Amino acid sequence: MLFKSNGKVLLSSEYLVMDGAKSIALPAKLTQDLSVSKCDENTIEWQSFDKHDNLWYEDRFIVDNNNLVNLGKENIISEKIISLLNHTIKKNDLKSILGNKFVTKLNFDKEWGLGSSSTFVNNLAKWANVDPYKLLFSTFKGSGYDIACCDVNHPIIYNKMGNSICINKANFNPPFIENLFLIYLGKKQNTQTSIENYSKSQFNKVESIKKINRICNEFLKCNDLIYFEELMQEHESIISKAISVNPIQKSTFMGYKDGKIKSLGSWGGDFILVTTKNKDLTYFRNRGLNTIIPLKEMVYLG
Numbered sequence: 001m002l003f004k005s006n007g008k009v010l011l012s013s014e015y016l017v018m019d020g021a022k023s024i025a026l027p028a029k030l031t032q033d034l035s036v037s038k039c040d041e042n043t044i045e046w047q048s049f050d051k052h053d054n055l056w057y058e059d060r061f062i063v064d065n066n067n068l069v070n071l072g073k074e075n076i077i078s079e080k081i082i083s084l085l086n087h088t089i090k091k092n093d094l095k096s097i098l099g100n101k102f103v104t105k106l107n108f109d110k111e112w113g114l115g116s117s118s119t120f121v122n123n124l125a126k127w128a129n130v131d132p133y134k135l136l137f138s139t140f141k142g143s144g145y146d147i148a149c150c151d152v153n154h155p156i157i158y159n160k161m162g163n164s165i166c167i168n169k170a171n172f173n174p175p176f177i178e179n180l181f182l183i184y185l186g187k188k189q190n191t192q193t194s195i196e197n198y199s200k201s202q203f204n205k206v207e208s209i210k211k212i213n214r215i216c217n218e219f220l221k222c223n224d225l226i227y228f229e230e231l232m233q234e235h236e237s238i239i240s241k242a243i244s245v246n247p248i249q250k251s252t253f254m255g256y257k258d259g260k261i262k263s264l265g266s267w268g269g270d271f272i273l274v275t276t277k278n279k280d281l282t283y284f285r286n287r288g289l290n291t292i293i294p295l296k297e298m299v300y301l302g
Contacts, residue, residue: 006116008149026299030108034123039101088128113270118146154302173301175227183290
């Protein structure tokens with residue numbers, strides 16, 4: 001059996017999406033695959049490969065005293081797998097999942113922050129035929145927007161209010177799409193740590209969400225690059241105040257004059273969204289940032 005799930009790029013509402021803000025999420029064209037086959041009936045085998053087909057994780061699991069345990073050294077990845085598998089099946093039926101070999105294959109760099117965890121969870125949910133959101137929330141913190149991107153090939157508006165999730169198809173393919181680029185900062189962010197830090201922030205969430213929702217709507221209607229850049233700056237200012245972190249264009253890239261910069265996902269690492277009027281990104285290459293990808297090549301638009 002083979003399962004595939006799309007990665008994701010969160011265009012708007014980072015952090016605030018967890019408190020009910022509308023967000024624009026773009027499914028990535030890059031995926032993670034999961035294949036499941038038969039193996040020794042007394043164990044569960046697990047292997048994970050990166051985009052270069054290098055084995056980066058391997059372990060085996062058994063059922064001991066009605067508990068799923070790994071045979072390798074203690075590590076956080078094996079702990080997550082045990083937690084997720086425990087939520088895919090009833091405790092007294094654990095032995096029924098023995099005899100399976102799971103092989104995951106990333107088709108994007110696992111350091112990019114495109115959803116290595118969410119695509120993995122979604123694939124496992126499809127194999128187990130369980131609710132992917134419940135499976136995600138059983139082990140990870142977050143809003144679930146990344147799960148919503150896994151099986152669609154178009155932009156979405158994602159909104160989670162309490163236990164209620166609303167997903168609508170969105171149209172995002174502005175006439176200035178050729179001027180939008182993703183640049184990888186080379187600093188993998190820990191999403192769970194970022195979420196924990198955000199949860200401790202003190203600010204007016206109601207007012208901030210109201211402003212972000214308006215910007216979200218304007219992003220989708222915008223046909224002018226200059227106005228889009230103004231919205232980006234306004235968005236940066238709101239999130240900056242919410243998490244007490246300076247916008248990256250002010251803190252790190254003050255010398256960039258050809259466009260505007262917006263952080264994506266967990267601030268401080270992973271990808272940034274960059275606009276450029278002249279399509280000259282030498283400024284970033286001169287700073288050693290060479291992973292530069294046109295937005296239209298990375299994500300599904302529509």
